[in-house]
Amino acid sequence: MNHSKNEIGAEENRTYVSEAVIRRLPRYFRYLRILMREGKMRVSSGELADMMHITASQIRQDLNCFGGFGQQGYGYNVSYLYAKICELLGVGAGIRAIIVGAGDLGRALVRSSMFAKRGVDITALFDVNPALIGRTVGGVMIRSMEELEPFCRENPADMAVLTLPKDQAEPVADRLLAAGIRGFWNFTGKELHYDDDEIVVEEIHLGDSLMSLNYRLCHPSKDAEKRQAEIGSDT
């Protein structure tokens, strides 16, 4: 990956991009991919809003953060918008990742098409289990944890996917930071917090998601509609 801060054209002029907008950008990517696959050339904010179950004004507002991409009364050029969203999201930036932890989850992730679809290249899997080392999963070799530092020196990676046990999350993350990795996709359940702004952590807590579902199953309520409206409108 090219680490220049100016690789995205409008970077210097863009307005502040909120966390909520960043959360929504990948949804645009998904829906624009569908439109691309359908061969659709042009889409209005209204049509896109219907597909995405948000409002047209939300869409216009979101895309305005990056300079608009659309023309009044004319809609969006699908392939142009898709290309711009891809650019913003680093598809094509050559992001390289390693996965640490080749258990059920690590192996399921490496075998999925998720990374390739988003332009992320998985260069290695690491595990402590001698029975796994040397095996290949999803085309990627499982290496021993002793190889972590030398491998990262030879093959700099942008991020590490952490699918190892919770109690190993912090010590392994420290080793990875020392080896030059700046991003963590953290499935361990142990949250990672750093004061350094350059270190980026994306936490995945599947159990939290399950419990939100449980809450809503146990409280099938008057609030459901109001909450739904909230999800659609946060900015």
Add this chain to the structure above:
Amino acid sequence: MNHSKNEIGAEENRTYVSEAVIRRLPRYFRYLRILMREGKMRVSSGELADMMHITASQIRQDLNCFGGFGQQGYGYNVSYLYAKICELLGVGAGIRAIIVGAGDLGRALVRSSMFAKRGVDITALFDVNPALIGRTVGGVMIRSMEELEPFCRENPADMAVLTLPKDQAEPVADRLLAAGIRGFWNFTGKELHYDDDEIVVEEIHLGDSLMSLNYRLCHPSKDAEKRQAEIGSDT
């Protein structure tokens, strides 16, 4: 699961619980579990705030939605608060789930301790692959899709975990709704939307999370701090 709306004591009197609060409750569950394991009896909102990297006032505000649970200058009784959060989140409500799709992800989920820890009982796995049917994974039998309706009649489930291919998400969800299931934990990538408020969908889009991370890796910016503050303070 007992479907009575009054099973939670303060249910009728509670104030509106926002989506953001519901999203944070499972984090309270996780951190209180750690305190429980450490044998800690009492915790102040300040200590909990430090652990959770949010503000003490956020904690007081969140817990006030459910009647408080704490005493001024005295802090929270850990086991009481934990029990209350468990109750709110349906731990102990006997939630039953089936998993549809016994591929890599479905099998990884059923083998994890995630469901058991949260009091969710997985009663069956379903798949279309004849090679898998009859096998047992994580103590749960894989059944054929033909058994879906008769099984659900005999063993009512509260939710279905959807780990099947995207193009099957809607038709299978329709069958599940007809079989009485009201909750979906949806990993398929195909979003499910229903007008019926009684149907609860929790979407998991791992790819979206990956792309948010990519965005932040590609835009290591002046915005990072501001965004961090936002995450901590949304209500």
